[in-house]
Amino acid sequence: MARIGVEQSLTNVQEALRQRGYEVVPLKGENDANECDCCVVTGLDSNIMGMQDVVTQGLVIEAKGLSAEEVCQQVEEKIKYS
Secondary structure: OOEEEEOOOOHHHHHHHHHOOOEEEEOOOHHHHHOOOEEEEOOOOOOHHHOHHHHOOOOEEEOOOOOHHHHHHHHHHHHHOO
């Protein structure tokens, strides 16, 4: 199953992804993002631990305004078509 990096503040998203069988890792820095199939962030305008360059290069989902279920659906779509 895919490895998904999720910002630490998105605990509901982390739990929802785990329930679907994904390996969920907290995003703490650039190396964490590089080792993930997809990243979920609170907002693309935030520069998490200096990761702005990395975030714009991979599969990224902005969770702002989405429910945990909607984020899970987007993760599945992005991974399926990547």
